[in-house]
Amino acid sequence: MELFTITARDGDARAGSLRLTHGDAATPVLMPVASQATVKGVLAEQLADLGFELILANSFHLLVRPGLDVIEQAGGLHRFMGWDRPILTDSGGFQLFSLASLCKIVEEGVHFQSHVDGAVRFLSPEDAVRCQERLGSDIAMVLDEFPGYPCEKDAAERAAARTLRWAERCLAARTRGDQALFAILQGSVWPDLRASCAEKLAAMPFPGYAIGGLSVGEDRPTRAAVVKASAAALPEDRPRYAMGIGEPEDILPMVAAGVDLFDCVIPTRCGRNGRLYTFAGTVNIRNARFRGQAAPLEEGCPCPGCARTPAAYLHHLYSRDEMLGPILGTLHNLCFFQRFFARLRAAIAAGRFAAYAAEFLAGFARPAVEDETSA
Amino acid sequence: MELFTITARDGDARAGSLRLTHGDAATPVLMPVASQATVKGVLAEQLADLGFELILANSFHLLVRPGLDVIEQAGGLHRFMGWDRPILTDSGGFQLFSLASLCKIVEEGVHFQSHVDGAVRFLSPEDAVRCQERLGSDIAMVLDEFPGYPCEKDAAERAAARTLRWAERCLAARTRGDQALFAILQGSVWPDLRASCAEKLAAMPFPGYAIGGLSVGEDRPTRAAVVKASAAALPEDRPRYAMGIGEPEDILPMVAAGVDLFDCVIPTRCGRNGRLYTFAGTVNIRNARFRGQAAPLEEGCPCPGCARTPAAYLHHLYSRDEMLGPILGTLHNLCFFQRFFARLRAAIAAGRFAAYAAEFLAGFARPAVEDETSA
Numbered sequence: 001m002e003l004f005t006i007t008a009r010d011g012d013a014r015a016g017s018l019r020l021t022h023g024d025a026a027t028p029v030l031m032p033v034a035s036q037a038t039v040k041g042v043l044a045e046q047l048a049d050l051g052f053e054l055i056l057a058n059s060f061h062l063l064v065r066p067g068l069d070v071i072e073q074a075g076g077l078h079r080f081m082g083w084d085r086p087i088l089t090d091s092g093g094f095q096l097f098s099l100a101s102l103c104k105i106v107e108e109g110v111h112f113q114s115h116v117d118g119a120v121r122f123l124s125p126e127d128a129v130r131c132q133e134r135l136g137s138d139i140a141m142v143l144d145e146f147p148g149y150p151c152e153k154d155a156a157e158r159a160a161a162r163t164l165r166w167a168e169r170c171l172a173a174r175t176r177g178d179q180a181l182f183a184i185l186q187g188s189v190w191p192d193l194r195a196s197c198a199e200k201l202a203a204m205p206f207p208g209y210a211i212g213g214l215s216v217g218e219d220r221p222t223r224a225a226v227v228k229a230s231a232a233a234l235p236e237d238r239p240r241y242a243m244g245i246g247e248p249e250d251i252l253p254m255v256a257a258g259v260d261l262f263d264c265v266i267p268t269r270c271g272r273n274g275r276l277y278t279f280a281g282t283v284n285i286r287n288a289r290f291r292g293q294a295a296p297l298e299e300g301c302p303c304p305g306c307a308r309t310p311a312a313y314l315h316h317l318y319s320r321d322e323m324l325g326p327i328l329g330t331l332h333n334l335c336f337f338q339r340f341f342a343r344l345r346a347a348i349a350a351g352r353f354a355a356y357a358a359e360f361l362a363g364f365a366r367p368a369v370e371d372e373t374s375a
Numbered sequence: 376m377e378l379f380t381i382t383a384r385d386g387d388a389r390a391g392s393l394r395l396t397h398g399d400a401a402t403p404v405l406m407p408v409a410s411q412a413t414v415k416g417v418l419a420e421q422l423a424d425l426g427f428e429l430i431l432a433n434s435f436h437l438l439v440r441p442g443l444d445v446i447e448q449a450g451g452l453h454r455f456m457g458w459d460r461p462i463l464t465d466s467g468g469f470q471l472f473s474l475a476s477l478c479k480i481v482e483e484g485v486h487f488q489s490h491v492d493g494a495v496r497f498l499s500p501e502d503a504v505r506c507q508e509r510l511g512s513d514i515a516m517v518l519d520e521f522p523g524y525p526c527e528k529d530a531a532e533r534a535a536a537r538t539l540r541w542a543e544r545c546l547a548a549r550t551r552g553d554q555a556l557f558a559i560l561q562g563s564v565w566p567d568l569r570a571s572c573a574e575k576l577a578a579m580p581f582p583g584y585a586i587g588g589l590s591v592g593e594d595r596p597t598r599a600a601v602v603k604a605s606a607a608a609l610p611e612d613r614p615r616y617a618m619g620i621g622e623p624e625d626i627l628p629m630v631a632a633g634v635d636l637f638d639c640v641i642p643t644r645c646g647r648n649g650r651l652y653t654f655a656g657t658v659n660i661r662n663a664r665f666r667g668q669a670a671p672l673e674e675g676c677p678c679p680g681c682a683r684t685p686a687a688y689l690h691h692l693y694s695r696d697e698m699l700g701p702i703l704g705t706l707h708n709l710c711f712f713q714r715f716f717a718r719l720r721a722a723i724a725a726g727r728f729a730a731y732a733a734e735f736l737a738g739f740a741r742p743a744v745e746d747e748t749s750a
Contacts, residue, residue, distance in 0.1 A: 081688060
């Protein structure tokens, strides 16, 4: 059985299906982020009820705490967190550079000081594969070198070259047949570097490819251009994953360029903060205009908040700092993104992706009447 | 149809059913506390899934924020909070004395300074009834005078006498036929005052009676003695409610004395703090002994945490201050209390309440091996 089947094409956009060890996932797909083996504030059964088929966990975080021994004793990451559908684990390359207080990269791997206990540790590309094999995720990621942002072109080139060498070592280190290992593309903001890195990775037998080093401060047109150049240089028949993306305005051009997988903390982080997504734009639910709104936040939304309560209730919960506010807000945002992706898949299948994207943006960009004032 | 039907007796203990406007509730019943129109951290549908049939909200808190206008616009408290089963609202007498920074009680009612905006407000017994009628709860409570604790006997006597006069005014103020109004018994720790107050209230046509002024600092034997004297003096055919109770060790003697309703913040507050209830006693889930426990916290518990994940996962979530820890812990504790009350009802129906209570305490009192150490 193929890992990835494309079922519809519309320009460079495509809809398809990933067949993974723990189940299938329809693409384009958004992965909610469960860095610490939890999508913040959401039960595994609620994620399944919302229709999510694939989530992202972070092997670097889990390696540090609670440790791989604990997760192995529990029977692997799926059992540990009570989620029986597919999981993609990130290797931790990005976290090494952003969280470890001392991080020294050598050809063999990365020496780093743990942000938790200060202990000096070492992670090689082989260790990263071994770690993810012990977690038992459906998709593992290679260890890559993120050159930082902004960076000089020669630094980006060196990091991309090392990422290629490490990708080969990761491939050689695999021992599990039930886990797909995806490569990661670097090259910072230079389309020629991205394309050259993509061509070299494409020559290796990876079942999927990620575009890394994004959402680190670059502007939106740059981000879209990098992804477009990268996607065009990657094998057409394999899934493409834009790491850490993103806002709907980012996702649309990337789906148009043929990207299939996304992961983003926006639905959960904004849910906690009270910035809620609707098809008419985002709102600050703490705004006084919601104090007396007897209608739900978004008519027709099947999330528990919109289905059962008025927007005034959400406003009340957030205003009182009640735990249930961020819980319901997170569920609403996840539901919004899930519905958004379902519409993207349907539009591709119907051959009207460009029209749908324009319609969505026309509604979503509607200027919000409110912003910072609060009850 | 009667409000309250007793279906089984075992000594003074009884099992029964409350027939309320929004549905039935089997007694003895524990009401989770939703002071601010939310059981902290729990969705309405999760409460229903756990089998809860009656919850408690606080009209004083809701009167102050979000205000009755907002809740009326939403179609009443049930619609506002998305809960379609019965609700009991407290009148706010206790909160007036404990939260209002200036509180002056006169015969007409209570002048108080809001703890929120400092505004001086006034609440009469008639206002308390009107407020709860606007909320649309199934059971409303009279406005009572809590004399504080500890207090002199003559102060307790004066507060009990005023509570009786206010109870008559509340009865006279009723306008809704679909809401049951319960009286509240005061009298502090003096059984003779409690009994005298109970006899006078019993002569008034209340469909149910609450024993107030408990869990304010008195010791457990005193609390049990007060409740026993109060229950014995109340009409046998009407439901009895011990306000703000409590721990399982409190609940057992009160059920034995014929108490039918309880409300308590323990399941939710302890759930947030990581003190989790099991039939073998309470545990601190942050304790290092749970770090690697691959078995669930309590075998056979149907809560989402125990049903799907090892205790090590709960330990991990609490240790990382992840929102999902307090969520799962609260659900677990609510599930424990719900199972405990189901067993109480079954024991009464089987005529073996005393035996069950002894069995429960023998298991529950098992000394915990752990306490304050944490991973």
